[in-house]
Amino acid sequence: MNRREFGFGLAGLAAACALDSLTYARDADTIRVNGARLNEHLQALAQFGKNPQGGVSRVAYSEADRQGREYVMGLMRAAKLDVSIDAAGNIVGRRSGRDLSLKPILFGSHVDSVPEGGNYDGDVGSLGAIEVAQTLAENNITTGHPLEVCIFQNEEGGLIGSEALLGILDDKALDRVSNSGKTIREGIRFLGGDTSKLSSVKREKGSIAAYLELHIEQGGTLEAEHVDIGVVEGIVGINQWEVTVEGFANHAGTTAMNNRRDALLAAAKFVEAVNRVVTSVPGRQVGTVGRIQAFPGAPNVIPGKVILSLELRDLDAAKIQMLYQRIRGEADQIAQASKVTFDYRPINENIPAPTDLRVRTIIDQSAKELGLTTKQMPSGAGHDAQDMARLGPVGMIFIPSIGGISHAPKEFSRPKDIENGANVLLGSLLKLDDVNW
Ligand code: GLV
Ligand code: MN
Ligand code: MN
Numbered sequence: 366m367n368r369r370e371f372g373f374g375l376a377g378l379a380a381a382c383a384l385d386s387l388t389y390a391r392d393a394d395t396i397r398v399n400g401a402r403l404n405e406h407l408q409a410l411a412q413f414g415k416n417p418q419g420g421v422s423r424v425a426y427s428e429a430d431r432q433g434r435e436y437v438m439g440l441m442r443a444a445k446l447d448v449s450i451d452a453a454g455n456i457v458g459r460r461s462g463r464d465l466s467l468k469p470i471l472f473g474s475h476v477d478s479v480p481e482g483g484n485y486d487g488d489v490g491s492l493g494a495i496e497v498a499q500t501l502a503e504n505n506i507t508t509g510h511p512l513e514v515c516i517f518q519n520e521e522g523g524l525i526g527s528e529a530l531l532g533i534l535d536d537k538a539l540d541r542v543s544n545s546g547k548t549i550r551e552g553i554r555f556l557g558g559d560t561s562k563l564s565s566v567k568r569e570k571g572s573i574a575a576y577l578e579l580h581i582e583q584g585g586t587l588e589a590e591h592v593d594i595g596v597v598e599g600i601v602g603i604n605q606w607e608v609t610v611e612g613f614a615n616h617a618g619t620t621a622m623n624n625r626r627d628a629l630l631a632a633a634k635f636v637e638a639v640n641r642v643v644t645s646v647p648g649r650q651v652g653t654v655g656r657i658q659a660f661p662g663a664p665n666v667i668p669g670k671v672i673l674s675l676e677l678r679d680l681d682a683a684k685i686q687m688l689y690q691r692i693r694g695e696a697d698q699i700a701q702a703s704k705v706t707f708d709y710r711p712i713n714e715n716i717p718a719p720t721d722l723r724v725r726t727i728i729d730q731s732a733k734e735l736g737l738t739t740k741q742m743p744s745g746a747g748h749d750a751q752d753m754a755r756l757g758p759v760g761m762i763f764i765p766s767i768g769g770i771s772h773a774p775k776e777f778s779r780p781k782d783i784e785n786g787a788n789v790l791l792g793s794l795l796k797l798d799d800v801n802w
Pocket of ligand 1: 520521746747748
């Protein structure tokens with residue numbers, strides 16, 4: 366069955382951005398995903414890297430990651446997608462469109478996890494996208510635009526797979542050691558990519574019609590307010606640094622308390638300063654020290670060196686820089702008082718990304734047509750969508766996370782919400798297809 370063509374220019378869409386009054390002519394208005402199948406697939410994927418706490422440890426480039434990806438590729442083939450692994454190790458499932466002149470619509474997410482993560486972050490959007498492709502295949506629907514289901518590799522390690530599409534994965538990034546213990550370069554090879562051909566993966570700005578991502582909210586707003594679907598307004602910028610504090614390692618029994626250069630004590634003051642600076646101004650910005658290592662790491666040695674992580678997030682990149690400078694100012698004072706030094710190495714930067722107003726409007730209308738309630742909201746978590754926003758219009762669909770728990774084994778989203786999210790993804794995709802992007 367071919368879906369009905371109809372002229373729906375961007376100008377018309379922009380002019381009617383309230384959209385409530387807009388009607389879309391579609392042959393496929395009534396098709397729905399198979400929610401039971403999607404939830405079964407999620408349970409099956411959760412077996413790869415399953416941990417005793419009930420979640421998964423499927424960090425990128427681990428054996429569990431490789432096996433999980435094999436499972437996902439099997440699902441993609443069953444959904445009649447033309448599956449390949451690109452040179453950056455991303456999984457891409459292509460589906461032809463009717464009109465060869467149109468740019469592809471991309472949709473997907475990631476299946477790698479944080480260490481001791483949950484079963485929904487990334488998985489819902491990835492398997493939801495595959496379920497949408499399968500639903501299109503079962504209903505013999507051919508879209509006008511070609512479609513690409515993208516399962517990005519190593520989202521949790523800094524949006525690595527989607528950075529490859531931007532062409533910004535340089536040697537320094539490739540040599541960084543990931544949570545798996547492998548460098549990113551080794552990891553890409555491990556997944557079946559080829560770092561010598563990374564330029565083949567790069568896409569130009571304007572080369573995609575749109576990118577859509579379904580994801581769990583990872584916060585507690587939707588559940589608390591009894592809202593079914595979050596329509597994401599923008600994704601926060603994320604800056605991360607490795608901070609090294611150098612003091613002097615010495616005997617813990619013979620060195621008087623007033624004669625120490627204790628790097629861990631200075632680091633503890635730094636952790637407190639980060640919290641104080643970030644909470645000293647109004648707004649939704651957040652700052653975290655999530656990892657800290659003391660050296661040499663013995664009960665009877667004063668720590669001479671500490672390596673810690675600093676992460677700052679906000680929708681406004683300038684605000685992140687302002688907070689960073691204030692934190693450094695505080696650290697300078699700690700350094701002087703504690704006779705230590707602080708050194709900062711930027712390790713990751715994802716710039717904030719607003720989503721596209723037209724795509725947001727389409728998501729909102731798709732949800733409402735399904736009888737679902739919606740809320741416009743920012744994303745405090747990072748997503749591959751923020752890299753894709755540098756290539757073309759993006760939109761993100763959130764579903765509730767129970768208890769607002771994420772990046773933890775107790776992460777949970779209800780099967781019905783997952784099904785709803787996938788149906789909104791399907792409806793939005795079909796509406797996006799009706800626009801000549
Ligand atoms: C990715 O999940 C992030 O927000 O860290
Ligand atoms: Mn995610
Ligand atoms: Mn995550």
